[in-house]
Amino acid sequence: MQPLFQAHWNRLDAQWAGLFAQLKSLPPEKLLASPPGQWNALEVVAHLIAAERTSLQYMQKKSLGIATLDDSGFWETLKIQFLILTQRLPLRYKAPRVVLNQTGIGQDLRHLEADRVRLAEDWTRFLHSVPSEYSRRKIYRHVFAGRLDLGQALQFVLAHFQHHQAQLRRLLGPAGPGISR
Helix, strand or coil: CCHHHHHHHHHHHHHHHHHHHHHHCCCHHHHHCCCCCCCCHHHHHHHHHHHHHHHHHHHHHHHCCHHHCCECCHHHHHHHHHHHHHHHCCCCCCCCHHHHHHCCCCCCHHHHHHHHHHHHHHHHHHHHHCCHHHCCECCEEECCCEEECHHHHHHHHHHHHHHHHHHHHHHHHHHCCCCCC
C-alpha cells in the first residue's frame, strides 16, 4: 500500500477501533435512544459503514478502467479541502439515496462491528491493488464535489467519519464524551 494511503487508512482504522471500544462500554438502551426523527447511535454506525461500502464499490468498478481516467490536479485539491471544511461545520446533509438504501437499520453492535471488519479487509485489499502510477487517477466520485483521486477519497471518508463522531457525541451525551474527535 502506498505511504499516503497507508497513513490515511491507519488513522481511519484506529478511529473505528476506538469508536467500537467506546460503544461496547455503553448499555444497549443508550445506543438505541434518539430524539424523534433522528438516527440512534447504531444507525449512525450503519450509515458510516454503508457510505464506506458504496464508496469502495464505486472505486472497484472504476478501477477496471483506471488507465483511461484523468489525473487529479489543483482543482481537485481545492474540492477536497472544501469538502473537509463542510464536514467540520455543524450542518446537516441528506445522505445520497444509494447510501440510504444500503444503510442497515436494526442491526446490533456485534453485527455492525463484524460488517466493518469485513469491509476493512475489502478496503485493504483494494488499496494494495492500486498501482502507484495510478494513485492520482480520479477514481472516486463524490455526489457534490465530483471526481477525486483515491487519496482524496480516503481524506473524505475520514472527514465524514469525524463529522458523525460529533453527532454521536451529541446523541450519547454524558455517556459519550470519550468518543474521540
